[in-house]
Amino acid sequence: MSLSVGIVGLANAGKSTLFNALASRRLSETAPRPFTTIDPHEAVVPVHDEDFHRLCDLIKPEKCVPATVTFIDIAGLVKDAHKGEGLGNQFLGKIREVDAIVHVVRAFSDEKVSHPHTSHPVGSEHQILEDIELVNLELELGGIEKKPTIYVLNVDEEKVNQVGQLTKLIEEKFKGEVLAIAGKLEEEMIDLDNVEKAEMFKMLQWERSGLERLILEAYKLLDLITFYTIKGEKEVSAWSLKKGETALDAAGRVHTDFAKKFIKAEVINVKSLLDIGSWKDAKEKGRVGLEGKDYVVQDKDVIEFKVGQ
Numbered sequence: 001m002s003l004s005v006g007i008v009g010l011a012n013a014g015k016s017t018l019f020n021a022l023a024s025r026r027l028s029e030t031a032p033r034p035f036t037t038i039d040p041h042e043a044v045v046p047v048h049d050e051d052f053h054r055l056c057d058l059i060k061p062e063k064c065v066p067a068t069v070t071f072i073d074i075a076g077l078v079k080d081a082h083k084g085e086g087l088g089n090q091f092l093g094k095i096r097e098v099d100a101i102v103h104v105v106r107a108f109s110d111e112k113v114s115h116p117h118t119s120h121p122v123g124s125e126h127q128i129l130e131d132i133e134l135v136n137l138e139l140e141l142g143g144i145e146k147k148p149t150i151y152v153l154n155v156d157e158e159k160v161n162q163v164g165q166l167t168k169l170i171e172e173k174f175k176g177e178v179l180a181i182a183g184k185l186e187e188e189m190i191d192l193d194n195v196e197k198a199e200m201f202k203m204l205q206w207e208r209s210g211l212e213r214l215i216l217e218a219y220k221l222l223d224l225i226t227f228y229t230i231k232g233e234k235e236v237s238a239w240s241l242k243k244g245e246t247a248l249d250a251a252g253r254v255h256t257d258f259a260k261k262f263i264k265a266e267v268i269n270v271k272s273l274l275d276i277g278s279w280k281d282a283k284e285k286g287r288v289g290l291e292g293k294d295y296v297v298q299d300k301d302v303i304e305f306k307v308g309q
């Protein structure tokens with residue numbers, strides 16, 4: 001299971017720009033005209049996870065498979081999309097199936113990029129709130145049930161740390177999480193290597209990229225946790241699970257057969273395993289727990305499933 005997130009918003013809000021940044025590739029065309037995106041695009045994005053990287057470094061398997069989030073970029077919505085205006089309506093079906101919505105809101109100023117309808121100054125609070133209302137109304141009229149939503153304010157880079165008030169207002173008014181992200185800058189950073197990126201973050205006084213914040217927020221919003229499996233020296237994998245789900249659910253996530261033939265799960269927290277240094281030592285020290293199918297999986301558990309024939 002990869003968590004799926006649909007990117008919605010008005011035409012020209014910067015959806016494809018954000019999508020490309022997430023995908024680290026320019027999969028969707030972006031342009032300063034509305035309706036640049038016609039066909040929906042999907043990108044499977046690995047979840048950044050320090051512990052997972054450390055676990056891979058420790059085990060050194062042939063393959064490391066991170067947990068992923070699938071993002072779907074669709075055509076921009078316009079007023080009366082539910083009546084068939086514009087293109088976005090055709091793809092609302094895609095949004096029906098996703099676990100969460102990222103609602104991109106234009107908050108950057110750029111005269112070259114037209115806004116599809118507003119009579120307010122672009123970048124003003126009025127325009128931003130009106131845009132959100134309009135898109136939410138179209139989603140509702142288009143028959144999309146209310147889903148967990150992250151509002152992404154697509155801001156100019158110097159505003160990323162300066163929209164606290166507006167963030168609060170939107171959170172209260174629309175009951176969703178709000179993140180300010182400089183979409184264009186994040187897209188431009190696709191071309192930088194990790195050292196250059198780190199320098200850039202330092203200069204901008206960012207702790208982490210907006211994209212990482214976005215994925216973490218999606219995890220939080222959907223109440224997800226991560227667990228890890230180690231398959232001999234072959235494969236270390238990270239998986240997502242809903243908080244409160246059991247060892248049996250986790251087994252089913254890895255393999256339907258694992259759930260059917262589940263006997264026991266050997267479990268250790270990743271930090272303990274990293275401290276101890278090897279599975280064998282951890283077992284000898286009695287630090288690996290033996291759990292039944294009802295065990296509630298904890299965030300960052302490393303699990304070895306014991307299954308029957």
Ligand SMILES: Nc1nc2c(ncn2[C@@H]2O[C@H](COP(=O)(O)OP(=O)(O)OP(=O)(O)O)[C@@H](O)[C@H]2O)c(=O)[nH]1
Nearest residue numbers: 011012013014015016017030031032035036037076
């Ligand atoms: N200055 C500035 N321009 C941006 C930003 N984000 C996107 N743009 C520009 O705005 C234009 C529209 O961006 P897109 O990502 O194509 O917008 P979209 O929401 O996918 O648009 P449609 O597919 O037409 O609905 C492009 O020219 C982008 O380069 C930003 O943060 N700042």
Ligand SMILES: [Mg+2]
Nearest residue numbers: 015016036037
């Ligand atoms: Mg687009």
